[in-house]
Amino acid sequence: MFVVWCIACAIWYIFSVKGLSTDPATFNGTSNAIAIVEILFMTLGAFLIGFLAAYYLQEEPIKKWRIAYFTEEHEKKELKFATKALRQDKATLTNEKAYLELQHKSELAEWGQQRQQLNAELEAQRRELETQKQLEINLKNELGELRPKTEQLGAEVSHLRFKVKQLEFENQSKSELRVPKEDEISDLTQIQGIGPAISRKLYAMGIYSFKQISQFDQNMINQVGKALKYFPDRILRDDWVGQARKLTN
Numbered sequence: 001m002f003v004v005w006c007i008a009c010a011i012w013y014i015f016s017v018k019g020l021s022t023d024p025a026t027f028n029g030t031s032n033a034i035a036i037v038e039i040l041f042m043t044l045g046a047f048l049i050g051f052l053a054a055y056y057l058q059e060e061p062i063k064k065w066r067i068a069y070f071t072e073e074h075e076k077k078e079l080k081f082a083t084k085a086l087r088q089d090k091a092t093l094t095n096e097k098a099y100l101e102l103q104h105k106s107e108l109a110e111w112g113q114q115r116q117q118l119n120a121e122l123e124a125q126r127r128e129l130e131t132q133k134q135l136e137i138n139l140k141n142e143l144g145e146l147r148p149k150t151e152q153l154g155a156e157v158s159h160l161r162f163k164v165k166q167l168e169f170e171n172q173s174k175s176e177l178r179v180p181k182e183d184e185i186s187d188l189t190q191i192q193g194i195g196p197a198i199s200r201k202l203y204a205m206g207i208y209s210f211k212q213i214s215q216f217d218q219n220m221i222n223q224v225g226k227a228l229k230y231f232p233d234r235i236l237r238d239d240w241v242g243q244a245r246k247l248t249n
Helices: 002-017 029-057 059-176 196-204 210-214 218-227 232-238 240-248
Strands: none
Touching (some): 218 232
């Protein structure tokens, strides 16, 4: 708009004020040149006046613009500095990440080796446990086979012990007791709990009268009970001693 206005003013000034003509016959180069120079100076003056007027009229917006411009420049510098710092932080984080990944891989490899070692130890322990279980089964089988033999041997040992005790008792009775007379022999079957078989065994041990049974003490009761394969409480329960005393009286 300013350029159009300047051109319109120049045409008006040349043809209306200066009275110049476009006719070649009346063309004066000096006058035209002076008019053009005057127009240029007036245009320049008008431009300067307009610029100064605009500057003074727009001083506050210009200040704001300057403040905004410098603020923006400052923010750009801060942004550049922050960007540089972020790049440095990114590089640091990248290095730390690479270091951590390397350390993690190293730890994973170490853990893998430890896991393999633990698996090997576990497998060895499992095999050892299976061996121990098999050994335990074998021992149980052997024990099961030996138990009847042990019981049989125990029974034989008990029988032999009984025979030894019986022989000792018979030898002791034979050495201590004399051969009884016929009138000294009692019918021991009259005592409740003594049958013909037990009576014969008592005769064989040298016990042939009620008087002898009535004089039994605890030691004698134990010996007779073992010799007859009875526990002493059988003799006490049937009260052989008391019955013999009654029969003696």
